[in-house]
Amino acid sequence: MKEALHSLEKQIIRIPPVSTIEEIRNWKMLAKKGVFQCPFCNAKLKVRSGDYREVHFSHLTSESCEISRKLTKAEKRYSKQVARESENQPAIISMIMDELRQTEKLNQNVKADFGYRAKMDLTEYPDIWLKVKDIEYAISILTDVHPSNDSTLSKLIQKRHEYFIKNGLQPIWFIENKEIAIEKEKNAIVLWDAEAVVSLKTKEDKKWESLLKSFDEDITFFKLFGYQPSINDLKIDVASTYYIHTTNEGTYVRVMRFIKDHQQSPYRAFLLNEGYDMHFSSALVINKEIQLSYNKTEIINRENFVQKYKDLKLQWDEDQIRYKLEKNRKEKELIIHQELEKETIENSYSEKDGPKISNKDTYNLSKSKEFNTYPKFLKELKVHFKINQQQQMRLWKNYVLGKKMKDFDFMVDLVRKSKISTFEEFLSILEKSNN
Numbered sequence: 001m002k003e004a005l006h007s008l009e010k011q012i013i014r015i016p017p018v019s020t021i022e023e024i025r026n027w028k029m030l031a032k033k034g035v036f037q038c039p040f041c042n043a044k045l046k047v048r049s050g051d052y053r054e055v056h057f058s059h060l061t062s063e064s065c066e067i068s069r070k071l072t073k074a075e076k077r078y079s080k081q082v083a084r085e086s087e088n089q090p091a092i093i094s095m096i097m098d099e100l101r102q103t104e105k106l107n108q109n110v111k112a113d114f115g116y117r118a119k120m121d122l123t124e125y126p127d128i129w130l131k132v133k134d135i136e137y138a139i140s141i142l143t144d145v146h147p148s149n150d151s152t153l154s155k156l157i158q159k160r161h162e163y164f165i166k167n168g169l170q171p172i173w174f175i176e177n178k179e180i181a182i183e184k185e186k187n188a189i190v191l192w193d194a195e196a197v198v199s200l201k202t203k204e205d206k207k208w209e210s211l212l213k214s215f216d217e218d219i220t221f222f223k224l225f226g227y228q229p230s231i232n233d234l235k236i237d238v239a240s241t242y243y244i245h246t247t248n249e250g251t252y253v254r255v256m257r258f259i260k261d262h263q264q265s266p267y268r269a270f271l272l273n274e275g276y277d278m279h280f281s282s283a284l285v286i287n288k289e290i291q292l293s294y295n296k297t298e299i300i301n302r303e304n305f306v307q308k309y310k311d312l313k314l315q316w317d318e319d320q321i322r323y324k325l326e327k328n329r330k331e332k333e334l335i336i337h338q339e340l341e342k343e344t345i346e347n348s349y350s351e352k353d354g355p356k357i358s359n360k361d362t363y364n365l366s367k368s369k370e371f372n373t374y375p376k377f378l379k380e381l382k383v384h385f386k387i388n389q390q391q392q393m394r395l396w397k398n399y400v401l402g403k404k405m406k407d408f409d410f411m412v413d414l415v416r417k418s419k420i421s422t423f424e425e426f427l428s429i430l431e432k433s434n435n
Contacts, residue, residue: 154193173198177245377408
């Protein structure tokens with residue numbers, strides 16, 4: 001066995017996974033002096049060690065009690081189950097158990113133990129078994145996920161998750177914090193298959209769902225945040241994952257909420273917030289059930305999300321209006337440009353064939369016109385002052401077409417007599433002459 005009852009303190013103690021020769025010698029001497037008892041039959045235990053087995057407790061006689069044999073068998077099975085986990089997992093579990101032991105002292109409705117010890121008859125074990133009144137939880141820590149084992153691990157986790165439920169346990173999974181991967185500019189979180197499998201749907205997730213379903217559910221809703229859904233009619237299905245890490249100050253859980261999206265690797269989801277940290281003792285605040293959230297923080301996060309949505313929606317609407325106005329402006333400019341080109345072509349024919357005489361005798365045949373085309377007129381203006389393409393369009397649209405000022409010789413004469421040097425001065429003279 002890996003654990004024993006301390007006969008003086010009446011508490012369960014465990015031998016550390018790594019011990020020096022001197023520490024092992026001391027453990028053995030404490031056992032000889034009767035410090036360690038079997039937690040089940042109260043018989044005295046000794047400490048044994050060897051080349052093939054880790055340091056462990058054993059009954060003095062060759063025959064151990066039935067329950068301790070069952071526990072030893074469960075320990076071995078559990079050891080194989082967690083063999084793939086990182087070396088950080090035992091430390092995380094130990095810190096969680098310390099937190100829960102303190103909770104036990106303060107709340108008589110709470111009981112906690114190692115999963116294999118509390119549920120020896122199972123074939124799959126949670127790392128920690130927790131009971132709150134009549135509700136039993138299976139708490140498991142997931143570490144060391146990588147591409148080579150992700151697909152296989154996700155299937156194993158899914159099977160274990162369903163096994164816990166079948167045996168009356170509510171599964172809660174915590175994932176090692178280093179597995180978090182976020183695309184902040186796309187408002188997305190990318191998950192291992194195994195991470196997606198262990199996501200939960202809590203009361204807070206359902207509150208988020210209720211809020212979000214009042215928004216637009218089409219693809220525009222996600223585009224506002226820079227996220228591209230896998231399908232146009234993505235449903236609002238909110239879930240959460242819980243990432244765990246330890247520091248010198250204690251054990252912390254990061255709460256991440258998202259809308260489920262991609263159903264195959266790489267699994268990506270729409271992130272509802274950047275996540276927030278909770279001390280583990282707060283994450284497992286126990287009323288009628290485990291809390292796994294800060295109520296006030298969740299309210300603030302939802303309010304912030306709504307405000308951001310409104311701001312982005314307003315910006316989106318304004319951008320659409322500007323886009324339409326800009327589109328209309330360019331279309332009008334194109335029409336003016338096309339009319340200008342048409343006028344230029346018609347005037348070029350006039351230069352070759354002579355002026356066309358209208359029924360209203362627009363042209364005065366007795367007088368030869370030097371600047372009888374718009375291109376010639378523009379060329380003469382450039383001799384006196386600079387005129388860019390935009391100014392040319394403005395002159396054509398507002399004066400030649402708008403005010404029908406087509407006597408180019410007259411306008412050139414105004415320029416020469418006035419000795420002007422800027423386009424704006426020229427327009428001022430045109431306005432006065434037109435009045």
